[in-house]
Amino acid sequence: METTTTVRAAALELEAVSRHHGRRGSGRETVALDAVSCAVPEGSFTAVVGPSGSGKSTFLQCAAGLDRPTSGTVRIAGTDLGRLSEAALTRLRRDRIGFVFQSHALNLVPSLSIVENVVLPLVLAGADPRGAGVLDRGRLLLDRVGLAGRGDDRPGTLSGGQQQRVAVARALVNHPDVLFADEPTASLDPESAALVLGLLRDAVRLDGRTVVMVTHDPVAASWADTVLTMDGGRLR
Template sequence: MESTVDTLTAVRAAALSLESVSRRYKRRGRGGREATALDAVSCAVPVGSFTAVVGPSGSGKSTFLQCAAGLDRPTSGTVRIGGTDLGSLSEAALTRLRRDRVGFVFQSHALNLVPSLSIEENVVLPLVLAGADPGSATVLDRGRALLTRVGLAGRGSDGPSTLSGGQQQRVAVARALVTEPDVIFADEPTASLDPESAGLVLGLLRDAVRIDGRTVVMVTHDPAAAGWADRVLTMDGGRLR
């Protein structure tokens, strides 16, 4: 039988771990009573794996992603990314961790890309925010290499509005990869895409795991999208089933 020490060691070595994580909200207009979005959720996501989190609307899967990615703080419990306890960090430190060690691909194209920046500038934005010179050869080469990888070579000077939804999502994947993050979180990344475009985006996420050894955690309602993952976690009523 695995010892408690072995279990703790495995959790802290995971790319992402949640230990008894709960998130409660006060309901509006109901006397301030609380609603539980997450209920004592525990799991460990291995390094270099692709995990899909599925469940019906209102099951808690979006709250799971927000707490796991450090976008929202849980009411109780512990979230760790790469062994770092997010609850121990100040807001400034948490912002730096999300910038440097976490990649995001959102469902909304408006959230993914900055319309006033070129496609290439969007890709390298996390590096620039971390203090890198946007005109340096290292930054430019990194951005162009990633655009080539996602099938958009030569489009770097164009604006996001010139791209289709699927192309914008591919740019978002490139940006998520640019800092070589510990974990990439994808929130319904194929929800508004046709099957061909969805397959291209999912293939890029799969390659991030297979080729780069990145860890991907994806929330999706689509069984076909979940089929690209190594493991599927099902949420219902704020709990993992």
């Protein structure tokens, strides 16, 4: 009896991506990424690990379109980011990418309610926050991350771990092609970290989302399907 293997399409592709800082020939140039190539399949959870200065944060910035590489190609769901104007790249990040950062200050807007924070990507894309279904969608996600009934509160009333769970809800609200997480558990206690990692794992398992997480923590990396190790700007 023959068996067939389903090959999943790549949600994220890097081809010979390099990122240099400083001017070539000046003697002060540093190579943060050195011809990095990889493909991350749809519906997978990938962790990128490595020591400080290894290039993993630059990897995330280039992969997510937050920084343009010096050379090479980055594609998200088949779209070549290098061919996009700055305006088009901004729209792609807003509409098709989710972000969870380490810093709570970067994650949430303190003047907005918690549910307004969750639906902010939809509002920035043109949705009416008072429109049918927009706030309801946010409240459903808050329920999913264990914060039902807290939607009208302000982020400052939440613990760090709760704020990070709100950030995960917001990252999922636009059904992203790829969710990027930058050290999402670095400032959390072990229990809160496990809750956040469980939410990222569920985004893959239940929704088929693609998650790429940069972390220095081997425990956090153990939640991923695949672990990529960076050293000296290269994948090992």
